[in-house]
Amino acid sequence: MTVFLGLGSLAWGAPASASSDWSHNDQGAVRLISAVTAVGDSGRLQLGLEFHLKPGWKIYWRSPGDAGFPPSIDWKGSDNLADAMIAWPAPHRFSVSGLETMGYKDEVVLPIVVRLNDPAQPAALKASVDYLTCDVLCVPGHADLALELPAGAAEASPQAHLISRFLAQVPSDGALQGLSLVTAQATEGGGLKVVVTANPPLSNPDLFIERADQMLFGKPRIRLQQGGKRVVFETFPVPKTGEGDLFDKPLTLTVVDGSRGMEVVSDVAQAEPGSRLSKIVGMLGVAFLGGFILNLMPCVLPVLSLKVLGLIGHAGAERRVIRAGFLASAAGIMVSFAGLAAAAVAVRSAGAAVGWGIQFQQPLFLVAMVVLITLFAANLFGFFEIPLPQWAAEAGKGRGDSHGMAGHFAAGAFATLLATPCSAPFLGTAVGFALSRGTPEIFAIFLMLGLGMSSPYLVIAAWPQIAQRLPRPGRWMIVLRRLLGGVLVATAGWLLAVLTAEAGTWTGSAVGGLMLAVLLILGFGRRLPAIARGAAVVLLGFGGLALANGGPSRPIQGAPSEIKGLWAPFSKEALAKSVGEGKVVFVDVTADWCITCQVNKATVVYRGKVADSLRAPDVVALEADWTRPDDDIAAYLAGFGRYGIPFNAVYGPGAPDGIVLPELLTDEAVLDALEKARRP
Incomplete structure (x- = not known):
């Protein structure tokens, strides 16, 4: 606090020359001051609204930022006042937990120019002031101030220098400041x-x-x-x-x-020519790497059954058949990524939040995926065969190509859809870049992601002898098909769990019963007794009725997660409050459909030193559940240029703006961020 503030504080409560009385509260004090002792003959007065704030408290600039409101003055009841205008000294930025606000701490004077109706008459000024003071909490303030200046020669008041000091801090056109x-x-x-x-x-x-x-x-x-x-x-x-x-x-x-x-x-000028192209070229390379690594992520593992069978099915086939099959799978991936890009553009154009994997927030999409996976599993179990066009059947006949081109294409598309709940290294950067740009960039980045993901297929298409050297198909493949069909059934079960979390137990049970009926009818059909066939039909009818009428959904907002007893629900207010109290905050943006999120928790967050650190008394763990659409969470992610999850950040006295962690967590990354955030 300045020396002047200390001297001024001694005067609180005692009227000073050319100033109103102080108005006190628990956050500080405010008064109205004048640079002159009388009105003079110019018809204009230089006043100031003087704030003395206690340590930690602040008031807001004319544009407060993400929160707050600036001081305002109502001059009703004043005599000889034509109008008044506030000038705003240069503000300071306050960054707390992702919230950006602008204002003033300690001492500030807001200069005010007053124009009088009659310069020869005294001025009786009444100022009703509303303002907001904030520290950890925000408290509205109000002051009724009165200042009378007599007619006569205007002489400098004791407050003239103070007002001049803050007038000098009001930004101008910059010429005098260089x-x-x-x-x-x-x-x-x-x-x-x-x-x-x-x-x-x-x-x-x-x-x-x-x-x-x-x-x-x-x-x-x-x-x-x-x-x-x-x-x-x-x-x-x-x-x-x-x-x-x-x-x-x-x-x-x-x-x-x-x-x-x-x-x-x-005004805003157009971007420099040339810089856009160079940035896009670099990001296309990042997108290719992200798409390639996506093949190794856990979300794609359920599709491994189709990949393995497709590869083995080509053993001993002609090279041109192998090449065509893998090119068809790559085409399925590329077309799917083009579809995702088109959907992203459409959703963003409609003004809705857009991100990687957000289709898993939609119950109808989950139902469709459960149905598809169930049918794929039934096909692997040998319950039925997907009829192929004559040209496709002839292309695979006698060459070990049991799926046909349509099957390979579908496998590629299927792999893409199941990959979207995962976020691989480089993927988040590329998707964030694309979704913050225009339509051409979105399509370019998404297609390059598809090219990266399909690159293993393209490699085998280029060198088909890789597939030719595998063991030829035989009876052993029947056992393998059934095992891999079980993998797909487990995947359907996981999707049903996500559907239940989003749409409620009624809907999840209905869809599960429907799929069970489908498997019974396809698998056993005529071999089932009449009563069993009737039960399957009842299951089908029950599932269809439930899907038609819907069911009660769980409440999405406001329910804190009780997993491991660790999490509190995320909000920007809770984040700002915890950081303001000097806590270290670990934020986890997650969803039931995000497999990488669950892997991070199982392998890092809930284990060893990380779990112990997150339960420390000075650490708060906040969970932002993005299982269902949430505009606040989407806006929080967009503030970091991110449009997909997992997303983790650590805040604290040493990191008020947050330390962003990688998509795949490690013990070292989390512990290091916690330590950095703890040090002021």
């Missing part, structure tokens, strides 16, 4: 890049952005160049704020560096 805007330019990814030059150099700059339609922007990434004589700010709009795109309305840009400030209004 600041100049070079460009405000859109980036290739839909973000914003602001370049400013400075002389003398900047040391700790920040950028605050305002727009008439309340479009919000995230905390900028800052790069100092040329020894601080040039600074580059890069930021992104907050999803679902504002209207239209960056080019629709001008921006008010406020650049702050300590007490220096510049405020300019600028």
Whole structure:
């Protein structure tokens, strides 16, 4: 606290010259002050709204950010007052648990220019002030202030210097401060890049952005160049704020560096040519790696049965048949990824949240997947054969190709759909890049993901002798088919569990009964006694009726997870409160359908030193359940440029903005982040 603040504090409660009385509360005090002792003859008065705040408490700037509201003054009841205008000194940024707010701590004076109706008459000013003070909690404040200035010559008051000090901190056009805007330019990814030059150099700059339609922007990434004589700010709009795109309305840009400030209004220019292409080329490589690694993720393991049988089925076949089969599987993958891209574009155009794997949040999609997997399992059990077109049957006849081209294509598409609950390394980066860009980028990235995932198929298509060297199909394949059919049944059971969590026990049981009836009828058919066939028909009817009428769903919001007794429900408010109390916070964005999330928990979170660390008294574990659609969770992920899960971050005194962890957790990564977040 400054010396002035200390002296001012001694005067609280005693009227000072050219000032109102102090209005006190538990968070501090506020009063109205004047730079002159009388109204003078100019018709204008320089006033100030002076706040003294207790340690830790803050008030808000004119654009408060993600929370809060700025001080406001109602002058009703004042005499000889024409109008009044508040000026705003350069604010400070407060980053707490992903929330970005702007305001002031300790001491601040908001300069006010008052215009009088009659310069020859005294002024009796009454100010009804509403404001919000926040620390860990937020408390609204109100003050009724009165200040009378007599007619006569205007002389400097004891508060004149204080008001002048804060007037100097009100950002101007930057000329006197040696600041100049070079460009405000859109980036290739839909973000914003602001370049400013400075002389003398900047040391700790920040950028605050305002727009008439309340479009919000995230905390900028800052790069100092040329020894601080040039600074580059890069930021992104907050999803679902504002209207239209960056080019629709001008921006008010406020650049702050300590007490220096510049405020300019600028339109947004188009992105630099050439930079977009280079960024996309690099991200295409990342997408290819992410798609290839997706083959190794646990979500794809249930499809291993189809891959294994397809590979063995080609043993001894002609090379052209092998090549055609694996090219068909690769085509199934590519077409599926193109479909996912089209769905992402459509969903985003409709204004809904979009992300990797969010189709598993839809009960109808889960029902369709359960049906498909059940039919695939029944086919592997030998309960029925999928009839193929004549050309496909002839192509496979006598060559060991038991599936035909349609079957191989379906296997590729099936593998893609089951892969979407997983997030592999590089995948989250590529998908986040795509979903924050336009339609061309979305299709390019998704197709490159498909190319990466289909690359093993393409390798075998290029060198079919790999498949030719495998053992030829025989009776042993009947046993293998039944074992692998069991794998698919287990997968259907997992999807039923997810469906039950999303749509309720009634719907999950109905679909399960329906699929059991399908297996009974397909598997045993005429061999079943009449009563058993009747029971199967009843199961079918029961399942269809339940699907038609729906059933009670579990409540999705507000129910804390009780898994392992570790988790509390996630919210931005709970996150900010825990960090504000000095806690270390581990955030886990998860879903019942996210297999990688469950693997992370089973192998890292619930084991050994990590589990012990998360149960420490100074650690809070928050679980954000994204099993069903949740706009708040989607917005939280988008704030990090992420559109898929798993997502984990660690916050604390040493990491108020959060430390983002990799998609595949390790003990070392979690423990290191917890330690860094703990150190202030």
